[in-house]
Amino acid sequence: MGTEQSSPYLDLELLEGYLDNLGKNIIEKMFTLYCQQVEIYLKNIESAQLNNSLIGWEEHCHKMKGATASVGMCQLHRKLKLFEKTDVAKEKKLILLEELKLSNEQAILAFKSWLESK
16 A cells, blocks of 8 residues: 555555455445445434443444444444443433544545545
8 A cells, every 4th residue: 555545534455455356346336335224323323322222332333333344444443343332321322423423424435535536
């Protein structure tokens, strides 16, 4: 990986490997699927927060964490590792959820930008 390209949001080494081995078309399909699925994950995390369900929170953060890893969203993945096991009050989880949504938007924009440059 060249030093001219880096991203705090993305694992560019992983993504470049995908690009070399799978091709841009497959990466575009993976990204589209991620964007569809993440809406479900975020709704489920929000539902767990509203219902103050620790098990639901962990389960849905875990699923989203796996999805972020598979598409190389390293910063979001690190946040989810922390959020998944947190046992804070319902009100604090609302703040974490908003942070998660913002981080997801940033990661999606970074991914789109990277993909457009290929």
